[in-house]
Amino acid sequence: xxxxxxxxxxxxxxxxxxxxxxxxxxxxxxxxxxxxxxxxxxxxxxxxxxxxxxxxxxxxxxxxxxxxxxxxxxxxxxxxxxxxxxxxxxxxxxxxxxxxxxxxxxxxxxxxxxxxxxxxxxxxxxxxxxxxxxxxxxxxxxxxxxxxxxxxxxxxxxxxxxxxxxxxxxxxxxxxxxxxxxxxxxxxxxxxxxxxxxxxxxxxxxxxxxxxxxxxxxxxxxxxxxxxxxxxxxxxxxxxxxxxxxxxxxxxxxxxxxxxxxxxxxxxxxxxxxxxxxxxxxxxxxxxxxxxxxxxxxxxxxxxxxxxxxxxxxxxxxxxxxxxxxxxxxxxxxxxxxxxxxxxxxxxxxxxxxxxxxxxxxxxxxxxxxxxxxxxxxxxxxxxxxxxxxxxxxxxxxxxxxxxxxxxxxxxxxxxxxxxxxxxxxxxxxxxxxxxxxxxxxxxxxxxxxxxxxxxxxxxxxxxxxxxxxxxxxxxxxxxxxxxxxxxxxxxxxxxxxxxxxxxxxxxxxxxxxxxxxxxxxxxxxxxxxxxxxxxxxxxxxxxxxxxxxxxxxxxxxxxxxxxxxxxxxxxxxx
Ligand SMILES: NC(=O)c1ccc[n+]([C@@H]2O[C@H](COP(=O)([O-])OP(=O)(O)OC[C@H]3O[C@@H](n4cnc5c(N)ncnc54)[C@H](O)[C@@H]3O)[C@@H](O)[C@H]2O)c1
Ligand SMILES: Nc1ncnc2c1ncn2[C@@H]1O[C@H](COP(=O)(O)OP(=O)(O)OP(=O)(O)O)[C@@H](O)[C@H]1O
Numbered sequence: 001x002x003x004x005x006x007x008x009x010x011x012x013x014x015x016x017x018x019x020x021x022x023x024x025x026x027x028x029x030x031x032x033x034x035x036x037x038x039x040x041x042x043x044x045x046x047x048x049x050x051x052x053x054x055x056x057x058x059x060x061x062x063x064x065x066x067x068x069x070x071x072x073x074x075x076x077x078x079x080x081x082x083x084x085x086x087x088x089x090x091x092x093x094x095x096x097x098x099x100x101x102x103x104x105x106x107x108x109x110x111x112x113x114x115x116x117x118x119x120x121x122x123x124x125x126x127x128x129x130x131x132x133x134x135x136x137x138x139x140x141x142x143x144x145x146x147x148x149x150x151x152x153x154x155x156x157x158x159x160x161x162x163x164x165x166x167x168x169x170x171x172x173x174x175x176x177x178x179x180x181x182x183x184x185x186x187x188x189x190x191x192x193x194x195x196x197x198x199x200x201x202x203x204x205x206x207x208x209x210x211x212x213x214x215x216x217x218x219x220x221x222x223x224x225x226x227x228x229x230x231x232x233x234x235x236x237x238x239x240x241x242x243x244x245x246x247x248x249x250x251x252x253x254x255x256x257x258x259x260x261x262x263x264x265x266x267x268x269x270x271x272x273x274x275x276x277x278x279x280x281x282x283x284x285x286x287x288x289x290x291x292x293x294x295x296x297x298x299x300x301x302x303x304x305x306x307x308x309x310x311x312x313x314x315x316x317x318x319x320x321x322x323x324x325x326x327x328x329x330x331x332x333x334x335x336x337x338x339x340x341x342x343x344x345x346x347x348x349x350x351x352x353x354x355x356x357x358x359x360x361x362x363x364x365x366x367x368x369x370x371x372x373x374x375x376x377x378x379x380x381x382x383x384x385x386x387x388x389x390x391x392x393x394x395x396x397x398x399x400x401x402x403x404x405x406x407x408x409x410x411x412x413x414x415x416x417x418x419x420x421x422x423x424x425x426x427x428x429x430x431x432x433x434x435x436x437x438x439x440x441x442x443x444x445x446x447x448x449x450x451x452x453x454x455x456x457x458x459x460x461x462x463x464x465x466x467x468x469x470x471x472x473x474x475x476x477x478x479x480x481x482x483x484x485x486x487x488x489x490x491x492x493x494x495x496x497x498x499x500x501x502x503x504x505x506x507x508x509x510x511x512x513x514x515x516x517x518x519x520x521x522x523x524x525x526x527x528x529x530x531x532x533x534x535x536x537x538x539x540x541x542x543x544x545x546x547x548x549x550x551x552x553x554x555x556x557x558x559x560x561x562x563x564x565x566x567x568x569x570x571x572x573x574x575x
Contacts, residue, residue: 068506068507071506071527214263214328214329214331215257215258215259215260215261215262215331216257216258216259217255217256217257217258217355217385218255218256218258219253219254219255219256219389219391219540220253220254220256221251221252221253221254252388252546252547252548253388253389253390253391253540253547254386254387254388254389255355255385255386255387255388255389255540255542256385256386257383257384257385257386260383261292261331261332261383262292262293262331263292263293263294263295263329263330263331263332264286264292264293264294264295264330264331264332264333264334265294265295265296265326265330265332265333265334265354266279266282266283266294266295266296266300266333266334266335266336267296267297267333267334267335267336267337267341267344267345267348268296268297268300268335268336268337268341269336269337269338269340269341269361269362270299272337272361274361275336275337275361276303278336278359278361278372278375279296279300279303279304279336280303280304280307280311282334282336282375282379283296283304283311283314284310285375285376286379287313289376290379290383293315294313294314294315295314295315295316295317295326295329295330296314296315296316297316298316298317298318300316301314301316323348324350326348326349327349327351327352327353327354330354331354331355332354332355332356332357332382332383333345333353333354333355333356333357334356334357334358334359334379335356335357335358335359335368336359336361336372337359337361337362337368338360338361338362338363338364338365338368339362339364339365339366339367339368339460340362340518341358341361341362341368342356342358342367342368342417342541343417343418343517343518346392346394346415346417346539347415347417347517347519349537349539350415351537352537353537353538353539353540354540355387355389355540355541355542356539356540356541356542357370357378357379357382357541357542358370358541358542359371359372359375359378360372364558365554365557365558366459366460366554366555366558367392367456367541367554369542369543369544369545369550369553369554370542370544382542387542387543388542388543388545388546388547389540389541389542389543389547390472390473390540390541390543390547390550390551391473391538391539391540392417392454392455392456392472392538392539392540392541393454393455393456393472393475393496393534393535393538394415394416394417394454394534394535394537394538394539395415395416395419395420395452395454395477395532395533395534395535396413396414396415396532396533396534396535396536397413397414397415397416397420397452397514397516397530397531397532398410398411398413398530398531398532399411399414399514399522399524399528399529399530400528400529400530400531401525401528402525402526402527402528402529403525403527413535414516414520415535415537416454416457416516416517417454417456417457417517417539418453418454418456418457418460418461418517418518419451419452419453419454419457419460419461419462419478419517420451420452420514420515420516420530420532421449421450421451421452421461421482421514421515421518422445422449422450422452422502422512422513422514422524422530423448423449423450423482423512423513423515424448424449424510424512424513425510425511425512425513425521425523427509427510427511429509429510430446430447430448430485430509431445431446431447431448431449431450431508431512432444432445432446432504432505432507432508432509433445433449433450433502433503433504433512434502434503434504434505435450435479435500435501435502435503436500436501436502436503437494437498437499437500437501438498438499439501442479442492442500443489445481445484445489445502446484446485446486447481447482447483447484447485447486447489448482448483448484449481449482449483449512450479450480450481450482450502451465451467451478451479451480451481451482452477452478452479452480452500452502452532453467453477453478453480454472454477454478455470455471455472455473455474455475455476455478456472456539457478457517458470458472458478459554459555459558459559461518462478462480462491465480465481465482465483465491466480466481466491467480467491468491468493469555469561470493471547471548471551472547472551473547475495475496475534476493476494476495476496477493477494477495477496477498477500477532477534478491478492478493478494479491479492479493479494479500480492496534497534498533499531499532499533500531500532500533501529501530501531501532502529502530502531502532503527503528503529504524504525504526504527504528504529505526505527506526506527507526508526511523511524511525511526511528512524514530
């Protein structure tokens with residue numbers, strides 16, 4: 001049959017060659033020839049729509065690709081605006097902390113508490129959004145003007161001018177702040193409640209005789225060999241959280257109490273008999289010899305009370321809201337456990353962190369320089385001060401969902417002391433993570449994942465993935481791939497001021513998973529991003545000797561770093 005012949009001899013399906021070859025060559029009737037030709041033409045015509053369908057499919061898939069690209073660009077724009085906003089917020093906090101420090105002397109107490117409240121509310125999602133929105137508006141406005149053909153410099157100048165104009169709105173903003181402080185009890189901790197000796201009103205009523213005033217302290221550092229006080233700087237007003245300061249990374253920092261610490265929080269590793277016994281003994285000693293107020297976790301409170309009703313004086317908390325206000329009550333935190341307990345303790349404080357005294361009751365202990373056997377001497381000297389401390393930087397991480405339609409749906413930031421890891425989870429596919437640093441494309445991670453680590457975390461997971469060990473006082477962010485499927489992907493160390501964005505592309509074969517200090521795993525679907533920058537509040541941990549000595553001891557003892565038998569004296573030598 002002509003059609004089958006046509007098909008069988010036309011590998012390309014265009015019919016040309018077969019159309020001519022299907023011409024009868026024996027001079028049979030014209031009508032038959034015509035019939036066959038018509039049939040062949042019809043065949044061809046029937047094939048044309050198939051060809052057209054193919055073309056349409058190609059066009060359609062190209063259109064889809066274009067749409068996907070546009071969507072991706074839009075999501076990237078959104079994530080980059082949000083990253084930028086996070087960075088603006090960070091700068092804004094630093095600037096405000098600096099201004100508050102300057103204004104400190106002239107301010108009356110009410111203003112001070114109001115500003116404190118404003119700062120606390122940063123950690124309330126709405127407060128954060130309130131801070132971020134103006135930044136986003138500026139960012140979008142700037143982008144709009146750039147797209148109109150203006151130079152970035154011109155745009156910034158325009159926006160600054162507009163901001164000056166907008167300063168006439170100041171009274172309205174003030175009203176907003178007043179409103180906040182009036183309504184603060186509904187949002188968490190109220191500024192006037194802090195005025196009452198660091199206790200909330202309700203608690204102060206429950207325990208009327210106890211005076212719990214927060215101890216203030218000063219941090220200072222001096223140049224090597226300088227024994228005078230000339231280079232001392234006052235940098236800390238604990239409640240304001242302005243513990244961040246330039247220069248903190250370059251010298252050994254010393255903490256001196258300005259008033260005696262009165263309240264101590266003990267955090268301990270669960271499920272350990274030796275830790276439980278030590279904890280009870282320490283609480284008893286602190287109460288009887290140091291007359292301190294003691295806080296413990298609800299779990300530990302239960303353990304203590306099951307041991308004896310003697311421990312009735314110990315305090316604990318009931319809910320998350322009270323945890324948020326802990327930093328206003330606690331002068332010092334003691335941890336009994338390994339590094340994991342230090343991480344746990346740090347994670348309890350979303351804002352300023354009281355100094356932590358970490359006792360070693362784990363197997364390694366990179367951040368736990370104190371021996372538990374000597375806890376009395378050690379706590380004696382810490383409570384007396386001055387002590388050397390390490391200000392450990394933290395990273396603040398925002399998970400930005402592609403599905404979030406507006407800023408109100410943004411999740412609370414998560415603070416990490418070690419690292420945030422983005423990996424493939426249970427998926428067997430390579431991760432495909434697009435990484436940007438301050439909006440510049442860094443690379444695409446194809447492998448098991450990526451670790452964004454602090455320098456304190458450099459001896460943890462990042463080290464296991466081939467990252468360098470870095471002194472914890474060095475300000476930087478480690479960018480360490482996990483099993484990258486490329487020979488040249490070496491780990492990086494980026495400066496502390498950058499904002500890193502890790503984006504799961506829309507064409508990713510599987511979702512990625514983020515985990516924070518090894519916990520709280522969150523799924524990152526295609527289009528979601530993780531934005532990470534240095535957090536304003538570091539974690540001050542007490543040193544046994546000093547930052548450097550403790551760090552070197554931890555890598556020698558913990559990792560047996562560069563341990564090798566010494567070469568013997570005898571043998572060949574250069575003459
Ligand atoms: N392959 C790895 O090395 C690997 C894998 C997963 C998690 N981790 C680390 O475990 C940490 C969580 O610790 P955990 O105690 O809750 O979990 P865990 O009980 O599983 O302990 C993990 C180990 O990491 C050590 N560690 C923690 N922080 C450290 C630090 N800053 N420097 C050196 N060692 C450190 C701990 O001492 C512990 O031995 C994560 O932040 C991550 O860094 C490491
Ligand atoms: N107070 C706490 N409440 C709940 N979990 C805690 C607490 N302290 C520690 N953890 C968790 O317990 C686990 C083990 O803690 P930690 O690392 O301190 O002990 P360890 O494993 O014995 O020490 P090392 O890691 O040095 O061997 C960690 O995952 C940590 O997050």
